[in-house]
Amino acid sequence: MTPFVAGFVGIACLFALLTVRVPVAFSMLLVGFGGYWVLEGPRSAGGVLLTESYSAISNYNLIVVPMFVLLGNISSAAGFSRGLYDAAFAWVGRFRGGLASASVLGCAVFAAVSGSSVATAVTLGKVALPEMRRLGYAPGLSTGAIAAGGTLGFLIPPSTGFVLYAILTEESIGRLFMAGVMPGLLLTALFMVVVWLISYFDPNAGPRGEPVALADRFRILGRAAPLLLVIVLSIGGIYIGVFTPVEASGVGAALVILLAVVKRRLSFGDFRDAVMSTLSTSAMLYAIVIGANVLNPFFAVTRIPATLGDGLGALGLGAYGTLFVIILAYIVLGMFMDGLSMLVITIPIVFPVITALGFDPIWFGVVAVIVIEMGMITPPVGLNVFVVRAVAGDVPLTTIFRGVAPFLLAMIVGLLLIIAIPGIALFLPNTMFG
Amino acid sequence: EDLKLADFQPPTHFVVDSTYKPFAATIADKTGGAVTVTLYMGGEIGPGPVEQYNRALEGVADIAFGLPGYTAANFPKTLLAELPGVITAENGTERILANLDKLSDEYKRVVLLGLWNNAPNLLFTGAKPIRSLDDLKGLKIRVPSRNAGLVVEAWGATPVSMPASEIYNAIQTGVIDGAMTDATTLKAFKLAEVTKYITQGMDTTMSDFFLVMNRDSFGDLNEDQQKIVLDAGRTAAINGNKAWLSVAAKALSDFAGTDGKEVITLAPEEAAKFNAASSAAVDKIIADADAQGLEASAFVKALKGN
């Protein structure tokens, strides 16, 4: 078997394993290990399994994942997340589909402390879905808004996606974080437009909430103060240079725990559950990163990435033609692959091509992250959709996928805007970093 | 036989043309195409510098480029060459290659193909110029290795350890005042953007690079092929050293020529103060290594060529 053929057999095996419900992480481990065995022998295959597992787990920058998941879980358990949600609702609840809009806004705010889409969708989903059900919102709209809004966790800093992109490309994490801010706000706005349009054409999908007096709105906002304080301290700390993103994640988690204890909002049982759930989620996410790390070397020795990369350059499509093909390929891959794994596998192939074409590497980081976010809500493998189904309980998967479709369109619109006007991504990093 | 050469640096790195292409061509040529080398740049078969030695050890790659400093505990003797005043940037690689036999104890788990030194590590600072030893007092300086940390401490600054990829943010945001690193990082890690001053002129540390090969992969070659690969490795070390020095020199002169940036060359009497401080630390490191039975003094003497 030539390496190239072995590569395609490997991809076929990966799909077969995924189809019969072998967990994503172990499917990647198996194909990476098995493929390396076929091409390089058992000693090397075992070596890849060992060194890349160890290298992934001991990666300093990846520690932000458990830290931010912990931060989110403690905020949920202590009711800080709900406080924040109440505040968002007080301000936008009286509009059509206001509760869904509030959820999107809540996602955006939570995204500012959470680096992970899953954590964002889980946290907001737990709070928002029961409230929306109570007020008679259509399940498609409410779950779709949370699943799509959750992806903002990946775009609005801090973001594990940007951290991974920075590691892979040696770009500055700070610049990438800043570049994510305005596109994140743009997508937030577009999602709210989608919610408004859906509730406009189908008033039953998102009935209006009671108006709240201005004074009350500020009073409720005050109740959201704890989490807002943590957001300002930890995110602000990165921006003004008090600490690195890893330190921000640690300090943020410590602050939330401290606040919850001081305000007596956290029983020992809740604390234990939050920590244990953090461990389980972290192990799950690390397993996926390990799987991708083991799969990556196999794809490298098949030379498929290099061949495709060369092919991409040889197509002679010009800068925007090539970009279009790359984005299309990402969308197709994103239907099946997990976002972080996709970044790890594709960025080393695509990044040299993109920079050679003269595109800004920071800007492309934003484009890549948005396309990967889309992958999180496209069928058949949509991590955020799975997560929302898990917290929503009895809503069928197909309903959520259907509910998410209009938000997907909004993301395409956002993407086109950012391609047409790169300044949306680059204005902040360029003014702040020169 | 195709040998996988793994490097974590981007595919656009100057090491490819200056060092790896001649290395691969020589091996293919002299073995009549029986042994070839395929490059995997950018961490394609495993990201980052830290695990490179393990990748050669465990057979992920047949040959790996890495820094002995990342697994310093395995290479205490090799790393003596990093200490200030032991080698010069220009003839260091020659001296190291001439004394490789003295390092054989540290390369029993892998086969050492080539070992060379980088350009000198200079003091990069974000806002505060270092014109004297006093200027450095109490500043937080990122160091590339444990030995460099001891030297920086001897100079009166506070060493901070962090991955090279984090220096940019850390200087820019003021988490550290500066970094001890070589001039090629001005471009490779874009440090020129956040560095205002570079101080040179004192004896300073020099990082080592190596190409190491998996023992079994090496054993699969016949004796003639082994010799060809070893020779090509030695040549790669010399080419690598030249390439790093010339790129560093160019990066430094570009930096000096940029508005608002300054390269400070210490006055001889100031440099002497730095050297007096560091040589005490160096003597102690060598004495400690001697005490561990590494025959450090003899090795350092041989490197100095006296």
Add this chain to the structure above:
Amino acid sequence: MRDAIDIWSARFEKATFYLALIGAICLLAIVAIVTLGVVMRYVLGIPILGVNEFVELTAVALIMASLPFCTARREHVAVDVFERILGRWGRFIGDVVAYCLSGFVMSILAQRAVLKALDAWQWGDATNMLRMPIWPFYAILAAGAALCVLTFAVQLVVLLLKGEK
């Protein structure tokens, strides 16, 4: 018989929970040390050298102590879009395949990690700044992977004896 299986599989899940408590200690230790590092640097002006090494190695213990727990709770993400198409027997065979293959690959990892732990111990592999020995962390990697294998084995036995959930 069925009750006995339930009891033993519940006990096993409980055991992975206790193991994960070690992970919890590691998680909180990382939060504490990272925060302490920031406080020491700003309040006392003393940076702690080697915080990153502590974090990197503790992360190994954190994740490997939690992986069997996560596996026992069946929280790994799997694609369930084809669930209906597969049918009852398809799902059953798929699950058997999943447990066997996942267990297989984790057993290879455990075996290589044991060898690596011995190797690292013999050669005195240690971290750069703090000179912490690395072999215990490969041993933890091996133990965590081995417990995952055990978890898959228990889940396979439960599946074979009781059929699909």
